[in-house]
Amino acid sequence: MELLSFGDTGWGDELFFATLMTIAVSIGAMAIGFLFALIFTPLKLSKNKTLNIIGNCYTTIIRGVPELLVIYLLFFGGTGAAMYVASIFGYDGYIEINAFITGALAIGIISGAYSTEVFRGAILSIDKGQFEASKVLGLKKNIQFYKVILPQMLRLSIPNLSNVWQITLKDTSLISVTGLVEIMRQSYIAAGSTRDPLFFYSVAAVLYLILTFLSMKIINKLEVRYNKGF
Amino acid sequence: MISIFPSLLNGAFITLKLLVSSMFFGLLIGLLFAILRINKNPIINKFAYGYSYFFRGTPLLVQLYLIYYGLANIEFLRNSFLWVIIREPYWCAIIAFSLNTGAYTSEILRSAFQTIKEGYIEAAQSLGVTKKITFYKIQIPIAIKQSLPAYGNEIILMLKGTSLASVITIMDLMGEARKVNVLTFKPFEAFITAGIIYLFLTFIIHNIVKYLEKKYGFQT
Numbered sequence: 360m361e362l363l364s365f366g367d368t369g370w371g372d373e374l375f376f377a378t379l380m381t382i383a384v385s386i387g388a389m390a391i392g393f394l395f396a397l398i399f400t401p402l403k404l405s406k407n408k409t410l411n412i413i414g415n416c417y418t419t420i421i422r423g424v425p426e427l428l429v430i431y432l433l434f435f436g437g438t439g440a441a442m443y444v445a446s447i448f449g450y451d452g453y454i455e456i457n458a459f460i461t462g463a464l465a466i467g468i469i470s471g472a473y474s475t476e477v478f479r480g481a482i483l484s485i486d487k488g489q490f491e492a493s494k495v496l497g498l499k500k501n502i503q504f505y506k507v508i509l510p511q512m513l514r515l516s517i518p519n520l521s522n523v524w525q526i527t528l529k530d531t532s533l534i535s536v537t538g539l540v541e542i543m544r545q546s547y548i549a550a551g552s553t554r555d556p557l558f559f560y561s562v563a564a565v566l567y568l569i570l571t572f573l574s575m576k577i578i579n580k581l582e583v584r585y586n587k588g589f
Numbered sequence: 590m591i592s593i594f595p596s597l598l599n600g601a602f603i604t605l606k607l608l609v610s611s612m613f614f615g616l617l618i619g620l621l622f623a624i625l626r627i628n629k630n631p632i633i634n635k636f637a638y639g640y641s642y643f644f645r646g647t648p649l650l651v652q653l654y655l656i657y658y659g660l661a662n663i664e665f666l667r668n669s670f671l672w673v674i675i676r677e678p679y680w681c682a683i684i685a686f687s688l689n690t691g692a693y694t695s696e697i698l699r700s701a702f703q704t705i706k707e708g709y710i711e712a713a714q715s716l717g718v719t720k721k722i723t724f725y726k727i728q729i730p731i732a733i734k735q736s737l738p739a740y741g742n743e744i745i746l747m748l749k750g751t752s753l754a755s756v757i758t759i760m761d762l763m764g765e766a767r768k769v770n771v772l773t774f775k776p777f778e779a780f781i782t783a784g785i786i787y788l789f790l791t792f793i794i795h796n797i798v799k800y801l802e803k804k805y806g807f808q809t
Contacts, residue, residue: 423745423791424784425752427763432784435776525646532648536756543650554660564647564655571646 362553363562370549370559371398377545378566383529384463384541391467396474403479412477421472426530430465433496437461462534470527477523481515482508491515514585521578525571542566593769600765601786607679607751607761611686612744618687619694623732626699637695650752652689657681657757682754690747691695697739701732734805741798747793752787758797762786 365371395417402414421429441454485508493503535543546563550556644652660666660675667779674680705728722781755764758809768774 420784420788423788425749425763425787427752427796428780428787429765430783431767431770432776432780435770436780439774439776487782529648533753535650543648543654547654550654550658553787555662556654557660557662560655560659564643566653567647568643582610 362558373545374566377540377542381531381541384459384534385468385528386529387463388466388470388527391463392474394468395468395471396478399475403475404482417474420477421469426469426533429469430533433461433465447457458537458539462537462539466527466530466534469530470523471505472525473526474520477516477519478512481512484515485511517578517582517585524574526573528570529531596765596769597762597782597786600760600762601759604751604761605760607682607686607754611690612664612685613696614683614687615690618691619698622691622695622697623702626695627702630684635768641692641695644689649685649689649757653682653685653753653757656685670755678757678759682757682759686747686750689750690743692742693743697736698732699742701736702728704735737802741795742795744798748790748794
């Protein structure tokens with residue numbers, strides 16, 4: 360147990376900050392995912408063929424390739440691309456993109472694909488009458504969306520978004536391969552320097568279980584709250 | 590682009606081998622735990638629930654590391670005959686993947702078992718079919734048919750999951766792509782080619798499952 364103590368002798372504080380890092384990356388990734396979903400959901404629902412294909416390509420490709428591949432592509436490719444752009448402007452040094460940003464972006468792109476599907480499903484399951492009624496009432500197009508469709512869409516997507524959140528939370532463990540010190544990376548370091556991988560990976564597993572358990576509790580509360588009137 | 594293709598295809602072959610063997614063991618584990626989950630005994634029930642909660646609540650990478658690095662730490666395992674298995678990264682990967690997909694499969698099958706209409710079982714009972722035969726000949730086939738769509742998703746998730754084998758030195762498709770990237774410093778070529786192969790595999794699996802659904806799909 361002294362391995363988990365806080366301070367210089369134990370790994371408690373390191374693991375604690377690593378857990379905060381995991382939470383931060385997950386929230387960042389989820390937020391980036393929402394941005395992607397807000398762009399691609401309208402594309403997927405659009406009547407325009409080309410826009411439709413663009414939206415479908417995004418979700419199909421991202422959900423069809425391993426998460427690790429997206430992360431590697433961004434991590435290795437991103438550095439190269441940034442250096443190439445910099446070399447045009449006459450800078451030839453090595454550029455390292457922040458691991459946090461790359462990681463959150465990579466996981467965000469992935470969770471965005473899942474969120475897009477969730478939002479699309481939610482909008483499709485809103486009763487047709489709601490669209491018609493808001494049209495009949497003479498509401499403008501954007502007010503229709505913001506005041507009628509969006510609130511219902513969010514309520515309907517909470518249960519599925521909770522799944523996306525769990526997937527995102529677990530996917531952040533993959534960012535450890537790029538060197539960002541989150542739970543997985545920290546346990547890897549601790550396991551390497553104490554030669555006790557069994558213990559530290561078990562701790563990592565428990566930390567992830569606590570995170571998923573707590574987030575389930577919070578999301579269930581939200582679900583109850585937003586379903587009050589139904 | 591063409592020169593890296595053969596090595597990537599070799600990797601894809603290993604990916605498929607990992608996928609098929611872990612899906613096979615995972616299905617067995619999943620079926621076993623689904624049966625335990627619907628058992629009325631609370632201890633057996635809770636045990637099966639705990640299993641699926643652990644494996645669904647933690648990242649696959651943690652499970653892989655626990656088995657690959659963690660198990661080797663236990664003295665008596667190192668001295669037992671099991672050491673032959675757990676010292677090989679390939680077998681560790683299969684164990685981790687099977688246990689992981691087993692947990693998800695057990696949930697899929699459990700919900701399928703629970704949605705079987707009472708009428709089928711009652712009909713079997715009124716025909717004088719014994720409980721055991723009802724279970725093997727009616728409940729299990731219906732559950733498997735009903736869970737085909739969800740199981741198809743699980744296969745694709747697992748295909749993506751096998752890419753993690755590359756972090757424990759297995760040269761699967763992902764591992765080969767990483768090697769190409771390190772050797773040539775051409776990340777885009779390596780990873781995009783690998784991505785296309787992964788997409789192709791996903792596409793094939795998706796269509797096979799769709800075909801099976803059409804052929805054996807069960808409408809209630």
